[in-house]
Amino acid sequence: MSQPIKALCVFCGSSLGADSVYKEAAQELGGEIARRGMRLVYGAGNIGLMGVIADAVLDAGGEVVGVIPEALLKKEVAHQSLTELIVVETMHQRKAKMAELADAFVAMPGGFGTFEEFCEVLTWNQLGVHDKPCGLLNVAGYYDSLLALFQRAENDRFLRLEHHQMVLTADSVSDLFVCLANWQPTPQNKWIDRDET
Numbered sequence: 001m002s003q004p005i006k007a008l009c010v011f012c013g014s015s016l017g018a019d020s021v022y023k024e025a026a027q028e029l030g031g032e033i034a035r036r037g038m039r040l041v042y043g044a045g046n047i048g049l050m051g052v053i054a055d056a057v058l059d060a061g062g063e064v065v066g067v068i069p070e071a072l073l074k075k076e077v078a079h080q081s082l083t084e085l086i087v088v089e090t091m092h093q094r095k096a097k098m099a100e101l102a103d104a105f106v107a108m109p110g111g112f113g114t115f116e117e118f119c120e121v122l123t124w125n126q127l128g129v130h131d132k133p134c135g136l137l138n139v140a141g142y143y144d145s146l147l148a149l150f151q152r153a154e155n156d157r158f159l160r161l162e163h164h165q166m167v168l169t170a171d172s173v174s175d176l177f178v179c180l181a182n183w184q185p186t187p188q189n190k191w192i193d194r195d196e197t
Contacts, residue, residue, distance in 0.1 A: 005133075005180060007065070008033055009041040009102030011117040013110035014048040014077075022109050023052050025139040028173045029108065030056025036177070037062075039083075041101045043094065044068035046079035049108055054079050067097045095120065104133045104180050109142040126163050131185035135168035137176050143169070162186060 010033075016023050030053040033040050040057045043050060044066025054064045063083040070087055072078070078085060088094050099105075099121060107118035122134050136143050150167060153159035168183060170176035 003103065005036075005038055005103045007039040007041050007102050008180075009098050009105045009121075010053055010108060011105070011110060011114045012042070012049040012053060012108035013114060014045050014050055015111070016048050016052070017109055019140065021140050022049060022142075025137060025173065026052040026108060027056045029053060029106070029137065029176075030062075031060045032173050032177065033057050034060035034062025039063040039065060041065050041067070041098050043098070044072075044078050044082065044085055047077055049110065051079060053108070054082065058082075065101060067094050067101075069094050099124070099130065102132065104135070106135045106137055106176065106180075107143075108137050109139055115146070122163075122166060125166050125185075133168055133180045133183035134166060135170065135176050135180055137173065138169055138171050141171075 010029070012026060026049045030040065034057045040054065040062065042054060042064070045051060046054070054066070057064050058081060065084045065086065066079055066082045067086045067088060068078050069091055070089060073087055086097060088097055095117060105118065105121045107114055118134065118136070124130050125132065125134060138144070138147070147167070147169060150159065150164055154161060154164045168179040170179050
């Protein structure tokens with residue numbers, strides 16, 4: 001079994017999306033984070049799925065830590081009722097701080113920022129920068145195309161099988177927590193061709 005998860009970092013959209021199923025999943029995930037006694041770490045927004053999940057954790061009596069760059073704080077998108085709000089100077093510092101505070105990472109549906117944040121923590125795992133579980137909550141098949149791309153990368157030898165297996169995927173909140181709890185870090189060698197040359 002992996003180490004207990006005390007703080008879960010969630011990446012998700014600053015929009016609600018076109019279907020209410022995304023909001024419902026964010027509410028469910030937030031409630032479950034609080035029920036399990038975990039702390040939510042996220043990007044501090046009060047809009048879209050970011051605001052929904054923060055409110056769900058807070059409404060259920062949980063703790064929420066938001067990390068936001070000063071430039072976004074000035075645009076008044078920061079949630080004003082968080083347990084703790086950490087203001088940093090840059091987006092790079094924001095991601096580094098969230099990674100430092102979290103024991104695991106989950107991506108819900110979102111856009112470019114969500115994709116980038118999730119792939120970055122996966123890459124850090126691949127390179128041995130951290131050994132924390134990384135999960136996709138594949139609400140309504142939202143990430144099916146991304147998962148197909150990862151499979152293509154493995155098939156065409158741009159990605160090792162063991163690195164592909166670092167992507168924990170679940171269609172439901174309950175299955176997601178099972179995946180996170182059962183994840184085991186393994187020694188990684190990023191370079192596919194190094195052993196063959």
